[in-house]
Amino acid sequence: SQKIEQNSEALNIQEGKTATLTCNYTNYSPAYLQWYRQDPGRGPVFLLLIRENEKEKRKERLKVTFDTTLKQSLFHITASQPADSATYLCAPLSNDYKLSFGAGTTVTVRA
Amino acid sequence: GAGVSQSPSNKVTEKGKDVELRCDPISGHTALYWYRQSLGQGLEFLIYFQGNSAPDKSGLPSDRFSAERTGGSVSTLTIQRTQQEDSAVYLCASSLNFQWGYTFGSGTRLTVV
Numbered sequence: 393s394q395k396i397e398q399n400s401e402a403l404n405i406q407e408g409k410t411a412t413l414t415c416n417y418t419n420y421s422p423a424y425l426q427w428y429r430q431d432p433g434r435g436p437v438f439l440l441l442i443r444e445n446e447k448e449k450r451k452e453r454l455k456v457t458f459d460t461t462l463k464q465s466l467f468h469i470t471a472s473q474p475a476d477s478a479t480y481l482c483a484p485l486s487n488d489y490k491l492s493f494g495a496g497t498t499v500t501v502r503a
Numbered sequence: 504g505a506g507v508s509q510s511p512s513n514k515v516t517e518k519g520k521d522v523e524l525r526c527d528p529i530s531g532h533t534a535l536y537w538y539r540q541s542l543g544q545g546l547e548f549l550i551y552f553q554g555n556s557a558p559d560k561s562g563l564p565s566d567r568f569s570a571e572r573t574g575g576s577v578s579t580l581t582i583q584r585t586q587q588e589d590s591a592v593y594l595c596a597s598s599l600n601f602q603w604g605y606t607f608g609s610g611t612r613l614t615v616v
Contacts, residue, residue, distance in 0.1 A: 426604060435594050438604025488559065489601050495545035
């Protein structure tokens, strides 16, 4: 069955540093992968989509890579700020256009 | 509306009772999804509506769960004879084009006591 694994540990980093989150998937080959941010008590918010033929995608201080050989996506937050503290969800798109979500990685940025 | 609206935001019910959860998607969004999220867990897909097509019910955990979408807009998720393991946050999302991402509501927190 399809499986999605994100960093099992929460990530605590100092303001200004880069946070790197990992998403690994098995047993399928998504053509698209999305990343979402979720704050406590709220629904996830869409951040970025990357296609299988794109190696890297950037949006402001965010960078996402997609390695279909390794079946892995990396999500980077550069120059991190306390406001970036949240849970980040990886969501590869299945062939029937449904998103499957990882359990998420919680990031805490210390001032 | 400006976003996806879900009601109620919180629901406490007794074991064995039926509950209805409502989702108002963004106007014009053809796709509507229901997920549930248990504490510390990822989002679990429940059901997917796309336009006038038959819904994808492959994620519904048991026949106690059902959902409908009336007029291609509002959706209702019904859980019959609720059990304690049904306690979770139920999230609804809508989308016009998956490449633009899903827009989620804030969810309904269901507690079965």
